[in-house]
Amino acid sequence: MSTALSASAAKGRTLNKRRDRRDEYRIGDIARLTGLSADTLRYYEQIKLLPAVNRTASGIRVYTGKDISRLNFIQRAQKMNFSLAEIGELLKMREDPRRARDEVRRLTAAKLSEVEARLNDLNILRKELRLLLNLCKASDDGCPIIEGIDRKVGEKTRQRRRVKAQR
Amino acid sequence: MSTALSASAAKGRTLNKRRDRRDEYRIGDIARLTGLSADTLRYYEQIKLLPAVNRTASGIRVYTGKDISRLNFIQRAQKMNFSLAEIGELLKMREDPRRARDEVRRLTAAKLSEVEARLNDLNILRKELRLLLNLCKASDDGCPIIEGIDRKVGEKTRQRRRVKAQR
DNA sequence: GTTCACCCTGGAGCCAGCTCCAGGTCAAGC
DNA sequence: GCTTGACCTGGAGCTGGCTCCAGGGTGAAC
Numbered sequence: 001m002s003t004a005l006s007a008s009a010a011k012g013r014t015l016n017k018r019r020d021r022r023d024e025y026r027i028g029d030i031a032r033l034t035g036l037s038a039d040t041l042r043y044y045e046q047i048k049l050l051p052a053v054n055r056t057a058s059g060i061r062v063y064t065g066k067d068i069s070r071l072n073f074i075q076r077a078q079k080m081n082f083s084l085a086e087i088g089e090l091l092k093m094r095e096d097p098r099r100a101r102d103e104v105r106r107l108t109a110a111k112l113s114e115v116e117a118r119l120n121d122l123n124i125l126r127k128e129l130r131l132l133l134n135l136c137k138a139s140d141d142g143c144p145i146i147e148g149i150d151r152k153v154g155e156k157t158r159q160r161r162r163v164k165a166q167r
Numbered sequence: 168m169s170t171a172l173s174a175s176a177a178k179g180r181t182l183n184k185r186r187d188r189r190d191e192y193r194i195g196d197i198a199r200l201t202g203l204s205a206d207t208l209r210y211y212e213q214i215k216l217l218p219a220v221n222r223t224a225s226g227i228r229v230y231t232g233k234d235i236s237r238l239n240f241i242q243r244a245q246k247m248n249f250s251l252a253e254i255g256e257l258l259k260m261r262e263d264p265r266r267a268r269d270e271v272r273r274l275t276a277a278k279l280s281e282v283e284a285r286l287n288d289l290n291i292l293r294k295e296l297r298l299l300l301n302l303c304k305a306s307d308d309g310c311p312i313i314e315g316i317d318r319k320v321g322e323k324t325r326q327r328r329r330v331k332a333q334r
Numbered sequence: 335g336t337t338c339a340c341c342c343t344g345g346a347g348c349c350a351g352c353t354c355c356a357g358g359t360c361a362a363g364c
Numbered sequence: 365g366c367t368t369g370a371c372c373t374g375g376a377g378c379t380g381g382c383t384c385c386a387g388g389g390t391g392a393a394c
Contacts, residue, residue, distance in 0.1 A: 016259065026340080027341070028341080039382070039384075043383090047298055047381095058389075058390060083380075104303075105303050108296055109300060111296060112300065119293065122285065125246075125248060126279065127283055128247065129275055129279040129282060133279065193370080205370095206352070206353055207352065207353085211354090223360095224358085224369085225361085226359080226373095227370085228371085259386060
């Protein structure tokens with residue numbers, strides 16, 4: 001990552017002028033612009049997440065601004081926990097949003113409930129971990145954390161629980 | 168899963184009396200008791216998560232209550248987001264908790280911050296997904312969700328945002 | 335005409351945590 | 365003695381999302 005950055009800094013925008021002006025980029029340029037590796041870009045094409053990228057006569061991939069826009073979309077959707085398969089769906093819909101609204105909404109709503117379920121689990125988990133850590137600070141024999149996992153966090157430990165506000 | 172349940176219901180506790188009274192179980196019994204598959208149990212042994220299980224003269228695994236206790240520990244720790252590798256560590260410490268307290272605490276604290284970081288991400292994500300869905304209900308052309316992902320949720324959509332309380 | 339960075343392909347490998355399979359053994363009941 | 369079901373082993377396969385590699389082509393600069 002820092003390698004990628006310093007490489008691009010050192011060699012500068014070798015996005016050569018011709019390609020640069022014509023809104024044409026080679027895979028290395030795109031890698032630098034998006035932070036994705038060239039391997040990943042070829043992989044995305046291979047799994048059809050990107051439509052077949054244009055090629056020069058000699059077979060070198062030539063990306064355009066449109067591809068960059070798709071890639072940015074992919075990266076954002078990925079941050080939103082969409083899988084590549086789901087992103088594929090979203091990209092198709094992106095080509096024709098009007099027709100696809102309900103479907104997009106469904107996907108998004110499903111993703112939202114997934115996220116909420118996960119949040120729920122993690123909140124419970126956090127509470128348990130905090131409890132265990134607090135017990136640990138207060139106890140001076142045995143290991144309340146191990147015991148806590150053994151007996152499912154507060155089954156017997158409960159009465160000693162008023163120990164350090166639980167933040 | 169329902170198969171496993173109905174199978175155990177149908178054939179009953181064929182945990183035969185001998186083994187039953189002696190606190191000895193075969194792999195199928197343990198599978199029924201823990202909900203783990205026999206394959207998984209063998210796998211845990213193979214990766215040394217369980218110490219080598221006792222065998223009959225003919226090579227059949229014979230589990231004891233101690234193994235069940237370990238497996239319960241594993242399942243609980245797994246629910247607490249510990250990886251099998253981490254659980255391996257915890258199990259070692261469980262054998263000698265006094266000596267291991269600091270290490271256990273370290274592991275737990277690390278796990279807690281992992282969980283908190285993840286919670287943070289997911290909270291942001293939830294906010295964005297909710298915003299997108301609300302926009303979607305309010306708009307009647309285009310697809311605000313797609314556009315939202317395109318422009319990183321609320322970069323331009325912000326002024327139309329007073330749309331249905333955001334719960 | 336050689337060097338060099340960059341690009342190409344197909345295919346293997348990696349991570350975790352299983353899951354499945356073929357081919358064989360064991361033990362209890364009829 | 366035969367059937368049946370549970371068990372054994374080693375090893376392959378799966379999911380998702382890459383990552384790496386060998387072996388070879390391209391094209392601009394010196």
